[in-house]
Amino acid sequence: MVAFTTKYKPKRLADVVYPDTQTEFDIMSYENAGRFNNIILYGTYGTGKTTIARLMPKAVVDDVDEDNEVDFINGSKVRGIQCIDDIEDFLQLTSWNKKGFKFVIIDEAEQLTKQAQFALKGVMDRFIDDAMFIFTTNHINDLYAGIQSRSEIYLLDPPPVERLVPLVKHVLKCEKLKMSDPQINQFTAKYGTSVRNLLMKLETLTINAKRKASQPPSTPSLSCNTTPNQPTPTSAAITSNPVSCNTTLNQPTPSSAATTSNPVSCNTTLNQPTPSSAAITSNPVSCNTTLNQQTPTSSKQAA
Ligand SMILES: Nc1ncnc2c1ncn2[C@@H]1O[C@H](COP(=O)(O)OP(=O)(O)OP(=O)(O)O)[C@@H](O)[C@H]1O
Ligand SMILES: [Mg+2]
Structure with missing residues (x-):
């Protein structure tokens, strides 16, 4: 049996249950909009931060090559300055999607060492025109202020x-x-x-x-x-x-x-x-349908 967290995992940003209309509207505004500001998704456990981070590159550029143009880093596993060098190497490669963007997802970003977080600031500046950094964290206060100031910050509270x-x-x-x-x-x-x-x-x-x-x-x-x-x-x-x-x-x-x-x-x-x-009659395939959530249009209307 497939775990329900996998079976019912959102397949696109519109499937995510957001905490409120404004957050939904703000996050959905990245979809096919040609904008790629760096973002920080923070909040308590199990509210969809990593899920949104993983869905974001495809939403921003629909022809992104997720194997070669998205670098997913687990900050609690790869913590030191070496990982910043690796990110730089990755960002120097050519990307072939229609926008030429690259994406760096740093999950549990507050787990990076202070030195690594500080070094990341420079890399974010260097690649400001062609890379989007997506951070997730449970502890926003442990994330270096220099990274916060270069990102849009979204709180993912549990939805009502x-x-x-x-x-x-x-x-x-x-x-x-x-x-x-x-x-x-x-x-x-x-x-x-x-x-x-x-x-x-x-x-x-x-x-x-x-x-x-x-x-x-x-x-x-x-x-x-x-x-x-x-x-x-x-x-x-x-x-x-x-x-x-x-x-x-x-x-x-x-x-x-x-x-x-x-x-x-x-x-x-x-x-x-x-x-x-x-x-x-339990049918996991047909149940893998997407949830009819409020659409961005409706959010916009509501907002
Ligand atoms: N807002 C949401 N809408 C729909 N499904 C969700 C949402 N949040 C969590 N889920 C479900 O829970 C699973 C785990 O979510 P996810 O790993 O993204 O949470 P998280 O916020 O990153 O948690 P943590 O803080 O523990 O890392 C997802 O695979 C998905 O099935
Ligand atoms: Mg997570």
Whole structure:
């Protein structure tokens, strides 16, 4: 099974869930606009900084050769002055995209040594007309002020619930799970402080729902609230609920069975007729669709 952080990873800047309209508008403004100011993306964990950084070169120049014209550096692995020399060597190579741009992504940039950060300032100036530097960091205050002053700075806070709900609904739909709107809101509010964590929780929810649906009839479960008078194996699966959400099959079984066992906040209904089909119809390919986020146009209108 593909991790949901990969399966539902944004494929273009428009798929990212932004913290607010202004940030969305500002970041989207790089797309095909011929602008390539250096940028710093900072903020808490799992809000899309590295994702945006990786998507940016293609957004700025659609024919960029990502293997040869983008230099991705993990600042926590390559920290010293040597990496600045390597960046300079890279920037001196010819680039063949229609703008002649090159891109240097420095992930976890505050991890570069002070000396390296200082040296980078000169390189940024030298290649100001043909290179875009993209930095990500969790700790903006540890990033040298000289780099900050040469970059546009964007704070990637966790998006508010109302911006995350479409992503949650998209995942639930792709995974053929059902949750009521209040439950979706509650779930999103609880886990949405990091989009990464939200997707991981949705993955857990999905695995548990599908496992429940495909459980063989005779398999007893220790945590199962099996009701003695339940006639079918399916209903046994319904009441067995060792995980964090109530997983039910969409069958004409007693709804009370679904509602009685509910240790936490959300009822997830697997929208499948039978346990076996639940496993079969999970379709990771067709679920790899892009999320219909607010478009740049709508952002512009809103802004
Ligand atoms: N704003 C977002 N919109 C859509 N998906 C997101 C967003 N943020 C994170 N994700 C999902 O979470 C995964 C991890 O995100 P990413 O690595 O970009 O976060 P990060 O901000 O760089 O985190 P860290 O600070 O820990 O490095 C992505 O692959 C994507 O699936
Ligand atoms: Mg990151």
